[in-house]
Every structure is written in C-alpha cells, then in structure tokens.
Amino acid sequence: MPNGIDATFRLTRPGVPAGQAATWQTVLTEFAAEIPDPERVEVIITDEFEKVAGEYRVQAVDQSNESETAEQYRASRSDGARAAALTVRLPHDKDVVVVGSPLYAHGVRSMRHTLLHEAQHVRLNQHGDTAHAVHRRTSFTLPSDDITWEYLWIAESSIDEFRCERTVHERGWTDPSNTNSPQDVDGVEATFHATRAQYRRNQNVRAAYENGIASLERLATVLAYGAAGLATGVVTAESWAEAPAMGRVLDVLEELPGTSVVVPRETLIDTAVQLAKRLRRLLQEQGFDCYFLDDGTLWFEVR
Numbered sequence: 001m002p003n004g005i006d007a008t009f010r011l012t013r014p015g016v017p018a019g020q021a022a023t024w025q026t027v028l029t030e031f032a033a034e035i036p037d038p039e040r041v042e043v044i045i046t047d048e049f050e051k052v053a054g055e056y057r058v059q060a061v062d063q064s065n066e067s068e069t070a071e072q073y074r075a076s077r078s079d080g081a082r083a084a085a086l087t088v089r090l091p092h093d094k095d096v097v098v099v100g101s102p103l104y105a106h107g108v109r110s111m112r113h114t115l116l117h118e119a120q121h122v123r124l125n126q127h128g129d130t131a132h133a134v135h136r137r138t139s140f141t142l143p144s145d146d147i148t149w150e151y152l153w154i155a156e157s158s159i160d161e162f163r164c165e166r167t168v169h170e171r172g173w174t175d176p177s178n179t180n181s182p183q184d185v186d187g188v189e190a191t192f193h194a195t196r197a198q199y200r201r202n203q204n205v206r207a208a209y210e211n212g213i214a215s216l217e218r219l220a221t222v223l224a225y226g227a228a229g230l231a232t233g234v235v236t237a238e239s240w241a242e243a244p245a246m247g248r249v250l251d252v253l254e255e256l257p258g259t260s261v262v263v264p265r266e267t268l269i270d271t272a273v274q275l276a277k278r279l280r281r282l283l284q285e286q287g288f289d290c291y292f293l294d295d296g297t298l299w300f301e302v303r
C-alpha cells in the first residue's frame with residue numbers, strides 16, 4: 001500500500017474488484033499524505049466494521065468506560081446514524097483506523113471526506129494534541145459543583161470532532177452529504193423524547209441515564225460537525241438559525257483551530273470544561289439532569 005501506510009482489507013468474502021481497489025488506493029494515498037508518521041498507523045478496511053472496531057476499541061489507551069467489551073461496540077448511534085470509520089489510539093504511540101468497506105458505495109467524495117477526517121484524528125494523536133482524555137494528561141480537578149465526568153468526556157470528544165472536521169472543510173475535502181444540519185438535531189431530540197416516554201412507563205432510571213447520556217453524546221457530535229461547517233463557511237448561518245442548541249456551543253468551538261496548529265493542553269482542558277457546562281445546559285433543556293449530590297453521589301434525574 002502507498003506511502004508506508006500499512007493498509008489491509010479484512011473481508012469475509014475475499015477479493016476486491018480492481019476498480020474498487022484503485023479507488024481505495026487513491027484515497028489512501030491522500031490519507032497517507034496527512035499523517036506525520038505513516039509508519040505508526042494501520043488502516044483496516046472491513047465488511048465486519050462493528051466486530052473489528054470493537055476488537056480495537058477495547059485496546060485503546062484511554063477509555064471512558066473500561067468495562068466495555070469488544071462485543072458491546074455498536075456502530076449505530078442513538079438516532080440511528082452509523083459510524084463509517086473509527087480511529088483508535090493504541091499503546092506504543094500507534095493508531096489504527098478501521099473503515100467499513102460499504103463506504104465505497106457512497107462514492108469517492110464520501111470516502112475522501114471520511115478517511116481524511118480520520119487522518120486528522122491520527123494527526124491530533126501523533127501531535128499529542130487530542131482533547132479526548134486530556135484531563136488524564138494534566139493535573140486536573142473536576143469542578144464538580146457544575147459538571148460530572150460524563151459531560152467532560154463528551155466535551156473532549158466534541159473538540160476533536162470539531163477540529164478534524166474543520167480541517168476537512170478548510171482543505172476542500174467536503175462531501176456535502178457528510179455535513180450535519182438542524183434536521184440531525186431534530187433526530188437526536190426525538191431520542192430524548194423517547195427516553196422520557198420510556199422512563200414514564202418503566203421508571204428505570206439506569207436505562208434513562210444510559211440512553212440520555214448516549215443522546216447527549218450524539219447531540220454533541222452533530223453540533224460539533226455543524227459548528228465546523230459554520231466556522232468554515234461550508235454551511236450558512238441561516239441554515240442553522242432554527243436550532244437554538246447550536247447557539248449553546250458555537251462560540252466555544254469556533255475558537256479552536258484545525259489540526260495543523262497544536263493547542264496548549266491548558267487551553268484544551270479549559271475549553272472542554274466550558275463546553276461541558278454548556279452540554280449540561282443542553283441536557284437540562286431536554287428535560288434531564290446529571291450532577292453530583294452534596295455527598296458526592298452521581299445523580300441522574302428525569303424532570
């Protein structure tokens with residue numbers, strides 16, 4: 001494979017048609033050009049995305065949920081959107097990028113957008129500039145009167161998503177079908193409503209917590225993608241005028257640069273805390289709250 005990238009197909013039905021292989025090769029060459037140290041990244045293109053992504057996720061250096069098993073990984077998000085690719089930071093400064101082979105059917109623009117977005121995650125990782133788990137790489141005390149770890153982990157991931165996506169747009173790799181819109185926010189809000197309705201029926205607060213936090217995670221990703229489009233002018237401000245949720249996060253995210261600038265750790269953590277507070281407000285607006293009681297107990301409520 002090109003430019004020192006270790007790229008392999010892992011397919012249950014072996015044999016990649018020549019035309020397909022050539023298209024993957026083209027996009028992988030562009031991918032490789034984005035990676036500071038191509039020797040330290042592996043790309044796996046697979047028709048068993050969930051299985052392979054799950055296998056690697058449990059090996060990640062920083063996991064928010066250490067008890068998650070490989071089998072528990074799901075590509076589908078709370079609103080039904082499905083992940084097409086995943087970058088995992090492994091021990092020994094290595095990254096693996098798992099790509100679902102059905103991405104090919106979406107065309108070369110979508111492949112480019114998706115793979116070069118993942119390439120930016122690898123860049124952040126190789127630069128030591130990832131916001132994900134940055135609180136573990138610096139001395140940090142959670143301002144627990146405002147936020148819990150849930151918000152912080154989600155905020156950190158949103159920062160990375162924004163910066164990777166911002167770079168994709170700035171470099172002209174945008175596939176318009178990969179941008180998010182207020183309709184995506186509506187889709188996530190519907191999942192919050194469904195969680196509340198389910199809670200009314202079964203009073204299962206554990207399920208409400210898991211589903212509510214999953215929806216918040218998805219909302220934060222949609223908003224981060226949307227904010228990257230707004231910050232770069234790829235989408236218009238008018239197109240987002242009807243989504244007040246964007247107004248809660250845009251001013252925090254749009255200050256962040258793409259992946260070619262290394263952001264000081266203190267700035268990453270400060271931004272993550274600010275964003276985490278905004279995420280709590282978004283969760284409250286959806287009729288939930290998650291916070292610490294005075295005795296330190298984690299509390300989740302459906303309002």
Ligand SMILES: [Zn+2]
Pocket residue numbers: 117118121160161164
């Ligand atoms: Zn991403």
